[in-house]
Amino acid sequence: MTNQELKLKQAGFKITTPRQLILEVLKKYKTPLSAKQIYQYLPQIDLVSIYRNLKLLTNLKIIFQEIINNETFYYLDKKIHHHIVCQRCGRTECLPCNHKYKIKNFTNISHQLILSGLCNHCH
Amino acid sequence: MTNQELKLKQAGFKITTPRQLILEVLKKYKTPLSAKQIYQYLPQIDLVSIYRNLKLLTNLKIIFQEIINNETFYYLDKKIHHHIVCQRCGRTECLPCNHKYKIKNFTNISHQLILSGLCNHCH
DNA sequence: TTTATAATTGCAAATCATTTGCAATTATAT
DNA sequence: ATATAATTGCAAATGATTTGCAATTATAAA
Ligand SMILES: [Mn+2]
Ligand SMILES: [Mn+2]
Ligand SMILES: [Zn+2]
Ligand SMILES: [Zn+2]
Numbered sequence: 001m002t003n004q005e006l007k008l009k010q011a012g013f014k015i016t017t018p019r020q021l022i023l024e025v026l027k028k029y030k031t032p033l034s035a036k037q038i039y040q041y042l043p044q045i046d047l048v049s050i051y052r053n054l055k056l057l058t059n060l061k062i063i064f065q066e067i068i069n070n071e072t073f074y075y076l077d078k079k080i081h082h083h084i085v086c087q088r089c090g091r092t093e094c095l096p097c098n099h100k101y102k103i104k105n106f107t108n109i110s111h112q113l114i115l116s117g118l119c120n121h122c123h
Numbered sequence: 124m125t126n127q128e129l130k131l132k133q134a135g136f137k138i139t140t141p142r143q144l145i146l147e148v149l150k151k152y153k154t155p156l157s158a159k160q161i162y163q164y165l166p167q168i169d170l171v172s173i174y175r176n177l178k179l180l181t182n183l184k185i186i187f188q189e190i191i192n193n194e195t196f197y198y199l200d201k202k203i204h205h206h207i208v209c210q211r212c213g214r215t216e217c218l219p220c221n222h223k224y225k226i227k228n229f230t231n232i233s234h235q236l237i238l239s240g241l242c243n244h245c246h
Numbered sequence: 247t248t249t250a251t252a253a254t255t256g257c258a259a260a261t262c263a264t265t266t267g268c269a270a271t272t273a274t275a276t
Numbered sequence: 277a278t279a280t281a282a283t284t285g286c287a288a289a290t291g292a293t294t295t296g297c298a299a300t301t302a303t304a305a306a
Contacts, residue, residue, distance in 0.1 A: 014273050014282060035263080046285045051264060053283095070193055070292080071263070084229055095226065103218065106207055106240035113236050117229035137253060137302050158292080169256045174293060176254095193263080194292070 004062050004076075011060050018045045019053050023062075023076065031092055032066060032073035032083060068114055086119035093119075127185045127199075134183050141168045142176050146185075146199065154215055155189060155196035155206060191215075191237060209242035216242075 004023050005015050013019075025041045026033060035054055039047045054074050057063040063076050068085055073092075082095045101109050127146050128138050136142075148164045149156060158177055162170045177197050180186040186199050191208055196215075205218045224232050 012282095016273070016283065018284075048265080048286080049284055055265095067190060067193060070190060070195070072193070084226055084232070086229070087231075093226075093228070101238055103207055103216075103238065103240070105216070105243045106209070106238075107243075107246050108210075109207070109238055109240040111236060111238045113234060115224055115226065115229075115232055115234045117226070117232040120228050120230075123230050135253095139254065139302070141255075171257080171294080172255055178293095 004057075007060055007062050013056065013060075018042075018049050019057070021045060022050060022053055022057070026063060026074065026076040030075075031094075032068075032075040034071050034073050036071075038074075066112060066114065082113045082115065084115035084117060086122055087116050088118060088122040091119050091121070127180075130183055130185050136179065136183075141165075141172050142180070144168060145173060145176055145180070149186060149197065149199040153198075155191075155198040157194050157196050159194075161197075189235060189237065205236045205238065207238035207240060209245055210239050211241060211245040214242050214244070 008015055008019065021042050022038060025038050035047065035050050038050050042050070054063065058065050058074065063074050064080070065072050065074050066083060081097045083092045084095060085092050095115070099111060101111055103109060131138055131142065144165050145161060148161050158170065158173050162173050165173070177186065181188050181197065186197050188195050188197050189206060204220045206215045207218060208215050218238070222234060224234055226232060
């Protein structure tokens with residue numbers, strides 16, 4: 001039983017084939033993937049189930065998400081980090097996060113940083 | 124002729140009533156607004172025209188945009204800055220930006236930082 | 247100050263990501 | 277093995293945004 005499967009079980013959710021396959025895809029491709037991209041790798045699973053499971057896994061903090069251009073991307077990575085996206089070809093690269101924000105009048109602060117530019121293939 | 128109208132004219136676009144009204148609303152309310160929110164203030168203008176004009180004004184860098192929770196918000200502000208959004212009530216507050224990013228393999232880098240938390244009304 | 251023309255608008259319908267309802271299927275605890 | 281609640285798949289709804297097209301309008305030339 002993988003680490004992620006254990007978290008699922010401990011939270012009282014079933015370990016199902018769709019869930020295992022989605023996690024395998026995220027593990028294999030490393031880069032952040034959208035629901036639709038995951039669906040292309042797993043056409044046997046209903047897109048709706050992919051959406052539902054991505055939401056569940058995100059709630060359980062088994063995976064993480066980032067919204068880029070009105071589309072949500074998911075990635076499996078214990079350590080929080082950021083991404084830079086090429087505005088022409090969509091290539092993404094990961095970047096470390098060492099930010100800490102403290103803001104008056106707000107608590108429970110989380111942050112999302114999206115960098116965008118031209119990769120050297122496209123430049 | 125306002126500064127924004129001048130930019131429109133110089134770029135070869137017409138100064139129309141919808142465009143003037145949209146800019147007035149953004150000027151009046153200061154906080155970032157979505158197309159739908161602007162439409163609520165300007166029900167006489169077709170929502171589609173609001174979308175088209177927001178896109179045009181953004182391309183011309185007369186206004187700026189930020190995507191929060193899969194919805195695009197627009198604001199009229201010369202100086203780039205960021206926003207913190209209350210995850211419960213949606214209240215937003217502006218924050219200064221003094222970030223500069225330099226990343227290997229990428230040029231033309233721009234960034235978007237979205238902070239989210241609980242405002243002290245909701246906490 | 248008309249007039250011509252291209253840009254812009256409004257309305258309907260399309261599109262795209264995501265969600266919801268519901269009956270059929272399946273993982274797990276007994 | 278069986279019961280049962282969780283999960284799935286399919287269809288249809290939703291919400292944001294875009295597109296096509298005919299009617300309207302801002303602008304600049306006559
Ligand atoms: Mn960070
Ligand atoms: Mn910044
Ligand atoms: Zn690129
Ligand atoms: Zn709040």
